[in-house]
Amino acid sequence: MNQPVTRASVYAFYTDALQRGRNTAENLQAATSERFNTLLESITEATPRTALDLGYGAGTYTIALARAGFDVVAVDQIPCDPLLRRLDGAGDWAHRIEPRQCLAEDFTIDENFGVLVAKDVLHYLARPSVEALLTSAVAHARGENYHYLEVFTAITRRSADGQLLRIEGEASYSPESFRRRIQRIYQGWDLTLLWSKHAEQDSRTGLNCFEAIRATVIAANQAA
Numbered sequence: 727m728n729q730p731v732t733r734a735s736v737y738a739f740y741t742d743a744l745q746r747g748r749n750t751a752e753n754l755q756a757a758t759s760e761r762f763n764t765l766l767e768s769i770t771e772a773t774p775r776t777a778l779d780l781g782y783g784a785g786t787y788t789i790a791l792a793r794a795g796f797d798v799v800a801v802d803q804i805p806c807d808p809l810l811r812r813l814d815g816a817g818d819w820a821h822r823i824e825p826r827q828c829l830a831e832d833f834t835i836d837e838n839f840g841v842l843v844a845k846d847v848l849h850y851l852a853r854p855s856v857e858a859l860l861t862s863a864v865a866h867a868r869g870e871n872y873h874y875l876e877v878f879t880a881i882t883r884r885s886a887d888g889q890l891l892r893i894e895g896e897a898s899y900s901p902e903s904f905r906r907r908i909q910r911i912y913q914g915w916d917l918t919l920l921w922s923k924h925a926e927q928d929s930r931t932g933l934n935c936f937e938a939i940r941a942t943v944i945a946a947n948q949a950a
């Protein structure tokens with residue numbers, strides 16, 4: 727049977743890892759992906775220079791967006807000080823970043839963000855929250871907007887002693903249920919959906935502690 731993991735322990739895990747600048751099995755300190763870099767380089771002046779990064783973690787995607795000239799609202803459940811420390815003494819672009827300590831599901835999207843990034847975070851939310859967030863981002867999109875999402879589906883988690891784990895309230899999408907919802911939410915947008923297998927190892931046991939199919943969504947609103 728799946729053992730429940732509380733949301734409080736997910737909060738404690740990320741707060742500790744990010745306060746200490748610790749890397750984790752998921753590679754929290756990783757650079758931005760090639761797919762994201764290619765997307766960012768392709769964005770023209772037709773896209774509003776505002777961005778939202780949901781679940782920014784160490785802030786790597788937030789920083790890439792700010793360096794590219796976007797004013798970024800960076801949302802994460804963890805305290806803002808690890809990101810603020812990272813920005814301290816950085817270039818002028820650092821002033822374009824507004825960190826907010828807030829649950830993604832409590833963040834109201836009521837403005838037009840030219841770029842929305844949500845990488846490796848939406849699977850933690852309940853399905854209605856994921857869908858409400860994306861739906862309101864789509865409803866407020868004006869001009870050439872881009873959404874870059876990486877979302878884990880078909881997740882299997884195991885404790886060090888091999889017990890199956892699940893996080894309370896998490897979306898638990900199958901690839902098919904996720905694909906259907908994304909196609910419905912992004913009707914009229916150019917949609918690219920890519921799938922890849924993903925696994926993370928427990929450094930103590932060498933065994934897989936997390937396996938999933940990662941969906942990468944690149945949605946472009948060219949309608950303007």
Ligand SMILES: C[S@@+](CC[C@H](N)C(=O)[O-])C[C@H]1O[C@@H](n2cnc3c(N)ncnc32)[C@H](O)[C@@H]1O
Binds near residue numbers: 740780804
């Ligand atoms: C796997 S990390 C991803 C960090 C970053 N997006 C990246 O890919 O480098 C997940 C992040 O999501 C945050 N998170 C998880 N659930 C959240 C929620 N409900 N609301 C806001 N942030 C959340 C965690 O605190 C953590 O910083």
